[in-house]
Structure formats: C-alpha cells, structure tokens
Amino acid sequence: MPRDPLIGLVGKPSSGKSTMLNSLTDATSKVGNFPFTTIDPQRAIGYLQVDCACVRFDKADVCKPNYGSCHDGKRSVPIELLDVAGLVPGAHEGRGLGNRFLDDLRHADALVHVVDVSGTTDAEGKVTRGYDPSQDIIWLREEIVQWVLGNLMTKWGGIKRRHIALKANAADTLQNQFSGYGSTTAMVQRTLDRLALKTPLESWDNETVEKVVNGFIDEKFPTVCALNKIDHADADKNIAKIAKKQPPDSIVLTSAISEVFLRKLAKQGYIKYTEGSEFVDTREDLISEGDPEGGGLKEMDEKLKARIENLKDMVLYRFGSTGVVQVLSRAAKLLGLVPVFPVRNMNSFTSGAGSSGGVFRDCVLVNKNTTVKDAAKKIMGDVPIAYIEGVGGVRVAETDIVEIGKNDILSFRVGRA
Ligand SMILES: Nc1nc2c(ncn2[C@@H]2O[C@H](COP(=O)(O)OP(=O)(O)OP(=O)(O)O)[C@@H](O)[C@H]2O)c(=O)[nH]1
Ligand SMILES: [Mg+2]
Known part of the structure; x- marks a missing residue:
C-alpha cells in the first residue's frame, strides 16, 4: 500500500530544524541554542499549499475540505514532516550517534537541508562567528552518500556472487539492497538509465558503485536547501556565496x-x-x-x-x-506530488448522495507517475472497485497516469467488475 509522502528535515545541530518543524506545524518540538536538543525523531503534520480543483469549476466559494483549508482556490493539504537529530561530520561512522540518526531518515521521500546561514554555529552546531555555511551543504551530502555506500559495500562481495549465480539484472539486485530506504524498482531503474553504464554490475569498480549511490540518492532523496536565519545581519554574504554554487531551484531563503x-x-x-x-x-x-x-x-x-x-x-x-511555506512547495515540486480529489458525484463534486456539505471534500497527495489504479488503492484500500470515472463521467483506464489537471478528479465505483 503506497504511503503518504514524508519530508525529512536534516542539518547540523542548531541549524533550526525543530524551529522549522514548529513553524510549519502545530508541533512543539524542543528548541535550544545548544547542539543535540533533539534526539528522538519527531513527526508532525504540516500543510502543503496546492491549487485546488475547485477553481477550475468556479466552485471556490463552496469548497469545504475535510482536512486543511481552501481559500480562493489555494488549498492546504496535510503532509507529514520528520524532524531528526542533528548530523555532524563523520556521522556515517557513528560520530554523534550519526548512523542512528541517518537511519531515522530511511523513509523520507524528500529532504529539507536546514542550513544556518548566519555563520554563528560551526559544523558541530557550537556557537561561533564567521563560519562559512557553504561547507555544510557539501559535507552533509557526503555523509548521506557515505552512509548508503557503506551499507552497500559491507555486503558487496556477496551481492555480486548472488547476482552472478541468479543471472539477475542490475535493477533487481540493487533494489534488493535499497528497498530498506523505501525505494522502488522503477526508481532504481531510472537511476541506472540516467547513468547509462557500459559495464555489468559484477565488474563495477568502487568509483562506479559510488556513482550509482550518488545517482540513487538524487532519485530517492531529492533535497531542498533551506537557508535559514536570514534575519541575521551576517546572512547576506553567506547567501550570496551559496547561491553562486547551488542550482536556484534547490534553495529557499527562510527565517x-x-x-x-x-x-x-x-x-x-x-x-x-x-x-x-x-x-x-x-x-x-x-x-x-x-x-x-x-x-x-x-x-x-x-x-x-x-x-x-x-x-x-x-x-x-x-x-x-x-520562506517556510515555500520550502514545502519546493520539496513537493521536486517530488512531483500530484493532489488527487476523490469525489462521489462527478456532476456536483460532492462526497455523498445529496450531500449539501460543499465540494471537493477530500484531497490526497500521490507521487508522480502514479497510475489511476495505484491512486485507487491508496484512497480506497482493498475495497473492490468495479470501475473508475473521471470528469464528465467518462471511464478512465486503470493504467492511466494521474497528473495535475488530468485524471486528478476521480470517482470510485465500488463493486465487482
Ligand atoms: N536568528 C534566528 N535564529 C533561529 C532561527 N531558527 C532557529 N533559530 C535559533 O537557533 C537555535 C537552534 O534552533 P533549533 O530549532 O533547536 O535547532 P535544531 O536544528 O533543531 O537543533 P538540534 O535539535 O540540536 O539538532 C535556537 O536558539 C533557535 O531559536 C531563525 O530563523 N533565525
Ligand atoms: Mg532539534
């Protein structure tokens, strides 16, 4: 059963992860100006702003979400956030319990790297002045790479032998290893397609394995950098430095x-x-x-x-x-999340027969490339479905892909086909 999208907040200690969580949710994750204020991961529900289907049909005034809200077609849809303990250089080797904290991130679909751009905390989160935060973006990524790579390399000999014995394909062999991060075979296949490697898996050298791991992390953990503490006087020059090196789509300025x-x-x-x-x-x-x-x-x-x-x-x-609301929208954009609106009645877009309780009551976020069938499973669980209708009451094929503006308003007809 597909899970709800989960956004993980990462960064060194004291960069503002818990403050970010609290700013986006009703959570009260503990905040402190000393490292490792947070130890146990904290989950909370934030709200992602999306364009609601109600505007397409001129029904914004009668739109009544069951969860979240909708104002003038701007809808807030619940999305799950995870605040974890701070990571320090050497985390993948267990420094500062880093390997345990990295494990807490396994099931995140996207990461928000909260960077302290005030330069008032060093790589360990201790108070300082004039620290260059552009370094944090580099070493934190490297910690994540080394964590995944390390987990893979300890078993590489055995993985290769099994791969050869089974005459397996590379995507299946890797998916076996990466499923613990919540990956899918399609995701692993996309990683491999993008790299277009010429050598078979059993002959990969260390450099190639590292390349594959890097590509996998890009697929599995798309990352937004939240350049936080922009309210601080020293932030400007650090922002300028980071902006020169990072793709503009990957950074958001926050306080x-x-x-x-x-x-x-x-x-x-x-x-x-x-x-x-x-x-x-x-x-x-x-x-x-x-x-x-x-x-x-x-x-x-x-x-x-x-x-x-x-x-x-x-x-x-x-x-x-x-900037905090934009952080979530940017992460959702990287993930290609699609809001799906299940309705009972395709003419009125209401939820129950004769329901006077407004339109588009429900909205569920699904990952990009989700089929109508997978969306049905996510929304309806194991309830048998006879057929599925789209706008205008036309039947849609189960294999169709759900996209914004297409197959994103669905009605599930319960019963045996
Ligand atoms: N000036 C400024 N300070 C901030 C901002 N966000 C957080 N802080 C401060 O930074 C310190 C650390 O904040 P936390 O949210 O506890 O940081 P954390 O990343 O969760 O820290 P750990 O749990 O120790 O890893 C606190 O003193 C916050 O008040 C911000 O936007 N601007
Ligand atoms: Mg914290």
Missing part, C-alpha cells in the same frame, strides 16, 4: 523563527497574518484603513510593536516572506 513568532501573535489575537505571506496587519493598520474596531485585534505594547516593525524590515519586505 523559521520569524514564522513561529508571527503565527504565535496571530493566534494570540495581536495581528492578522496570512501564513507564509508578506501581509501582517496590526490593530492600528486596520484602524487607519477605516475599520474603527481594528479587526477586533488586541493592542500591542511598544516593545512588541518595535519587534514587528523590525521583522517586517529585516524579513518580510526584504525577502517577500519568511
């Missing part, structure tokens, strides 16, 4: 602490804040815009007002947002 702060103030009724946006309204803002009640917001003291102004200047106006 997790600002998002936590804004969400807290909004919850306490001091401000109106659209999560992940640049818009913050205070009571005074709303009064000056002609609402004598100030939107019912509470009055803030001078200190709090000054903090808000500072945050607007240092983060929201300079960078457009705190």
Whole structure:
C-alpha cells in the first residue's frame, strides 16, 4: 500500500530544524541554542499549499475540505514532516550517534537541508562567528552518500556472487539492497538509465558503485536547501556565496523563527497574518484603513510593536516572506506530488448522495507517475472497485497516469467488475 509522502528535515545541530518543524506545524518540538536538543525523531503534520480543483469549476466559494483549508482556490493539504537529530561530520561512522540518526531518515521521500546561514554555529552546531555555511551543504551530502555506500559495500562481495549465480539484472539486485530506504524498482531503474553504464554490475569498480549511490540518492532523496536565519545581519554574504554554487531551484531563503513568532501573535489575537505571506496587519493598520474596531485585534505594547516593525524590515519586505511555506512547495515540486480529489458525484463534486456539505471534500497527495489504479488503492484500500470515472463521467483506464489537471478528479465505483 503506497504511503503518504514524508519530508525529512536534516542539518547540523542548531541549524533550526525543530524551529522549522514548529513553524510549519502545530508541533512543539524542543528548541535550544545548544547542539543535540533533539534526539528522538519527531513527526508532525504540516500543510502543503496546492491549487485546488475547485477553481477550475468556479466552485471556490463552496469548497469545504475535510482536512486543511481552501481559500480562493489555494488549498492546504496535510503532509507529514520528520524532524531528526542533528548530523555532524563523520556521522556515517557513528560520530554523534550519526548512523542512528541517518537511519531515522530511511523513509523520507524528500529532504529539507536546514542550513544556518548566519555563520554563528560551526559544523558541530557550537556557537561561533564567521563560519562559512557553504561547507555544510557539501559535507552533509557526503555523509548521506557515505552512509548508503557503506551499507552497500559491507555486503558487496556477496551481492555480486548472488547476482552472478541468479543471472539477475542490475535493477533487481540493487533494489534488493535499497528497498530498506523505501525505494522502488522503477526508481532504481531510472537511476541506472540516467547513468547509462557500459559495464555489468559484477565488474563495477568502487568509483562506479559510488556513482550509482550518488545517482540513487538524487532519485530517492531529492533535497531542498533551506537557508535559514536570514534575519541575521551576517546572512547576506553567506547567501550570496551559496547561491553562486547551488542550482536556484534547490534553495529557499527562510527565517523559521520569524514564522513561529508571527503565527504565535496571530493566534494570540495581536495581528492578522496570512501564513507564509508578506501581509501582517496590526490593530492600528486596520484602524487607519477605516475599520474603527481594528479587526477586533488586541493592542500591542511598544516593545512588541518595535519587534514587528523590525521583522517586517529585516524579513518580510526584504525577502517577500519568511520562506517556510515555500520550502514545502519546493520539496513537493521536486517530488512531483500530484493532489488527487476523490469525489462521489462527478456532476456536483460532492462526497455523498445529496450531500449539501460543499465540494471537493477530500484531497490526497500521490507521487508522480502514479497510475489511476495505484491512486485507487491508496484512497480506497482493498475495497473492490468495479470501475473508475473521471470528469464528465467518462471511464478512465486503470493504467492511466494521474497528473495535475488530468485524471486528478476521480470517482470510485465500488463493486465487482
Ligand atoms: N536568528 C534566528 N535564529 C533561529 C532561527 N531558527 C532557529 N533559530 C535559533 O537557533 C537555535 C537552534 O534552533 P533549533 O530549532 O533547536 O535547532 P535544531 O536544528 O533543531 O537543533 P538540534 O535539535 O540540536 O539538532 C535556537 O536558539 C533557535 O531559536 C531563525 O530563523 N533565525
Ligand atoms: Mg532539534
């Protein structure tokens, strides 16, 4: 049964992983300015913003998600996040319990590498000044490569012998080894296709095996770098340095602490804040815009007002947002996640017969290249399905691929075919 997508937060100690988790979810993962604040992995549900199907049919005003929310066609869909302990150089050899922490990541579908771009923590997460965080991106990737490579190489002799004896193909042999990371044969096959190796598996040298492992990690753990702590004065020059070397699609600028702060103030009724946006309204803002009640917001003291102004200047106006919501969208984009909308009634897009409770109640995220059949299995479990309908009540083939705007609104007709 296909699992829900899981996004893992990685990085050295004190880079802000737990703060990032808390900023994206209602979790209260422990935060501290000392390394290894987090030891046990923490799971929490965040919300991914996607374009809802309701806008396509001009039904945004009656869209009522069972989980998450939908505002003007921007839908928040639950997605699972995992915050793990910090990794240090040498983690794959067990430094700082790194091998155990790496194991916690096995089932992640994508990684967010939280990088401290303030340069105020060293590679071990200890307080310093002027550290160059561009190094972290390099060594952390290498730790992940060495972890997977190490696991493979300890058994390589036996793997090769078995491969030869069974006259197996390379994808099956590797999938046997990589299934512990939640890989699929298709994923391993894509890795091999991309590398287009000329030599058979039994003659691979160490360099080739390392190449294969690197390619596999690109497939299995697509990674977004969240350049965090952009609110810090030293961040700019470090961001510039990293931006020169990394593909633009792989980096997002964030201030997790600002998002936590804004969400807290909004919850306490001091401000109106659209999560992940640049818009913050205070009571005074709303009064000056002609609402004598100030939107019912509470009055803030001078200190709090000054903090808000500072945050607007240092983060929201300079960078457009705190960036944390974009981190999830970027990860989802790398994964090619597709939102699927199961409905009962293909004419009304409601969920029950005569249901007056709004449209597009459900939305499930599936991985790219998912077939209609796999989507059905994920949504309906083992319930026997006679046939599946798409928009307009037309039958769709089980082997069709689910894509954004195509085969993504489905109705499952229960019964024996
Ligand atoms: N200035 C600034 N500080 C931040 C930001 N995010 C986190 N911090 C601070 O960085 C320190 C470490 O934050 P944590 O979230 O505990 O870091 P972690 O990566 O989970 O650390 P470990 O659990 O020890 O691996 C805390 O003092 C946070 O307040 C940010 O966006 N800006
Ligand atoms: Mg932590």
